[in-house]
Structure formats: structure tokens, C-alpha cells
Amino acid sequence: MMSVPPARTLSDAFDVLLFDLDGVIYIGADPVPYAVDSLNAARAAGNRLGFLTNNASRRTQTVADHLTRLGIRGVTAADVVSSPEAAVPLLAQRIPAGAEVLVVGGDGLRWEVENAGFRITTVATPDTAGVIQGFTPELTWNDLAEASYAIEAGAVWVGTNGDWTIPREKGVAPGNGTLLAAVHTATGKFPEVAGKPERPIYDVARRRFAATRPLAIGDRLDTDILGAHRGEMDSLLVLTGVDTPLTVLRADPDQRPTYIARDLRALNEYYEPAVLNGNTAECGTVSARLDRAILTITHGDVRSVEALRAACALVWTSNVPPTAIQVPAGLGEGE
Numbered sequence: 001m002m003s004v005p006p007a008r009t010l011s012d013a014f015d016v017l018l019f020d021l022d023g024v025i026y027i028g029a030d031p032v033p034y035a036v037d038s039l040n041a042a043r044a045a046g047n048r049l050g051f052l053t054n055n056a057s058r059r060t061q062t063v064a065d066h067l068t069r070l071g072i073r074g075v076t077a078a079d080v081v082s083s084p085e086a087a088v089p090l091l092a093q094r095i096p097a098g099a100e101v102l103v104v105g106g107d108g109l110r111w112e113v114e115n116a117g118f119r120i121t122t123v124a125t126p127d128t129a130g131v132i133q134g135f136t137p138e139l140t141w142n143d144l145a146e147a148s149y150a151i152e153a154g155a156v157w158v159g160t161n162g163d164w165t166i167p168r169e170k171g172v173a174p175g176n177g178t179l180l181a182a183v184h185t186a187t188g189k190f191p192e193v194a195g196k197p198e199r200p201i202y203d204v205a206r207r208r209f210a211a212t213r214p215l216a217i218g219d220r221l222d223t224d225i226l227g228a229h230r231g232e233m234d235s236l237l238v239l240t241g242v243d244t245p246l247t248v249l250r251a252d253p254d255q256r257p258t259y260i261a262r263d264l265r266a267l268n269e270y271y272e273p274a275v276l277n278g279n280t281a282e283c284g285t286v287s288a289r290l291d292r293a294i295l296t297i298t299h300g301d302v303r304s305v306e307a308l309r310a311a312c313a314l315v316w317t318s319n320v321p322p323t324a325i326q327v328p329a330g331l332g333e334g335e
């Protein structure tokens with residue numbers, strides 16, 4: 001969905017910028033290069049900044065404090081949209097106000113459920129009307145068992161997010177999706193899921209920030225960019241996290257970003273769009289060409305992000321499957 005190129009910068013072309021956190025603003029304890037300054041500049045230029053997180057264990061105030069400590073100015077809890085904030089309204093639509101809800105999850109999730117006026121339980125009872133499930137490291141088999149009992153007995157089941165993995169310091173660990181899958185395997189039922197890439201979290205963000213032209217910004221095609229498609233928003237993929245030039249080039253149609261940038265500096269710079277002309281494409285000083293299944297950069301720097309934009313414009317409109325296309329070494333990989 002290459003939409004109309006912005007008149008000037010992306011920050012001028014959109015009114016609300018919705019950021020993913022990990023891989024976009026920070027990686028572990030470290031801020032992503034240029035992120036903090038770019039966000040502060042976008043805010044100074046009049047953008048509303050929102051932060052979308054699937055993390056269900058931290059309160060939004062804790063996330064806001066973290067972003068403030070990194071140096072991002074003016075962040076409050078209301079600027080953070082968490083998966084529990086998107087999940088609780090799904091429960092509220094289906095069970096009576098004040099009903100008993102079994103919470104499988106951490107402090108951030110319990111806090112949201114309590115705030116919405118539900119009674120919290122940690123064991124299934126005949127009164128349990130809903131189950132809400134989000135990740136916390138303290139989860140035990142007993143919590144999953146109680147969730148299964150309540151769901152089998154007919155409770156409405158909502159998951160905060162379906163992430164299969166969680167990056168931890170020692171490596172990749174099972175995420176909330178695997179724990180939902182455990183309960184699914186036991187009960188045969190499916191949860192309704194609120195977080196990225198599902199639509200509810202995007203709807204909550206759009207309403208809260210009264211966005212007319214939101215831009216969703218992330219580093220993962222299968223969550224941030226797919227979610228933007230489902231939420232009917234334009235998207236920007238930054239190459240500071242999980243996905244790479246090659247995975248972008250080979251992305252499925254519903255995971256293709258509207259814009260691609262090396263890092264968040266792109267928000268406040270002129271965005272050079274790729275212009276397609278038959279089997280050639282131009283982006284700035286770069287020219288690319290696709291002959292059957294062979295992609296070549298005929299002019300300019302193969303490692304530049306402009307080369308990647310031109311290549312994507314060609315590959316995404318070609319009849320050849322992206323995985324069958326021969327790609328020049330180093331495409332879009334930077335210096």
C-alpha cells in the first residue's frame with residue numbers, strides 16, 4: 001500500500017505517531033540511536049506521540065516513567081496504550097459490570113481489570129464470568145489450570161496479546177501466545193486477542209488520540225506492520241530491530257510497510273518515495289531494475305535505504321514470487 005508521498009516530512013504528513021517500543025525506541029536498557037532526539041523533534045513540530053505496547057505486566061505509568069528516563073519529553077501514562085487497556089474493554093462488552101474476572105497475569109493487568117470495576121479472582125468459581133490472560137514471569141501451571149476450569153465452565157476468554165516469543169537477556173523465551181495455546185489445547189476454545197497485530201489496540205489508540213492521520217511505527221513486520229494494516233493505518237518500518245532489508249523485500253502483502261527507513265531520523269527529514277516505471281524504479285539518486293527474477297541496482301548505492309525502497313517497489317508489483325528473486329548482495333544494509 002504505497003500511498004501518496006508526504007508533502008514534506010513524515011512528521012508533517014501525519015498528526016499522531018504511534019510507536020512500538022522494543023527495537024524502535026530502546027533495545028534492552030539502551031536507547032536506539034537517534035530515537036530520543038527524533039521523538040522530541042517530532043513533538044516540538046506539533047505531533048502527538050503515542051506508545052503501543054503488548055507488554056501486559058507493566059503499568060502504563062511505569063512505561064511512561066521509563067520513556068521519560070530515556071529523555072523523551074512530556075510523556076504521561078495516557079500516552080501509553082497497553083494490551084491490557086485494549087483487552088479489558090473486550091471483556092466489558094461481553095460480561096456484566098462488576099462481574100468476577102479470573103486474572104492470569106501481572107500487576108499491570110490486575111490494575112486495569114480492577115480499574116474497570118470488575119471483581120478479581122485468582123481461582124475459578126461458579127461466579128467467574130471472564131478470564132483475562134497476559135504474560136508475567138511469575139505465572140504457574142496452577143494459573144493456567146484455573147483459567148482452563150473457568151473457560152470450560154463457560155467464562156468469556158480474552159488474551160492481552162498472542163506473541164509467541166519474549167526476548168530475554170539469555171535468549172528467546174515463550175511468550176503469552178504459547179500460554180494461550182496451552183489453555184487452548186486443554187479446552188479446545190480460542191481467546192479473543194487485543195494486542196498487536198490484532199485490531200483492538202489500534203482502535204483504542206485512534207480513539208484516545210483523536211487521530212485523523214495516524215502513522216504506526218515499528219520494527220516487526222508480523223506485529224507492527226500487520227497490525228497497522230488491520231487497523232487501517234499507514235506504517236513506517238525502521239531497520240533498528242528485528243526485521244531486515246531482505247525480510248521486508250520478501251514480506252507478504254499484508255506485512256508490507258507504507259514507508260521504510262533506516263532509523264527514526266526519517267520522521268523529520270524529507271521522505272524520498274520510490275517511483276515505479278515499468279520494470280525500473282527510481283528513489284533519489286538510486287535506479288533499480290527487475291528483469292524476470294533478477295534484481296539489479298543500475299545506479300547509486302546498493303546499500304542505501306533508497307535502493308531498498310526502489311527494490312520493494314519493483315518486487316511488490318512483480319508476478320514473480322519474492323523468494324524466487326535474485327537480490328544483489330548488501331541491498332539496503334547500510335554502511
Ligand SMILES: [Mg+2]
Nearest residue numbers: 020022023219
Ligand atoms: Mg518491536
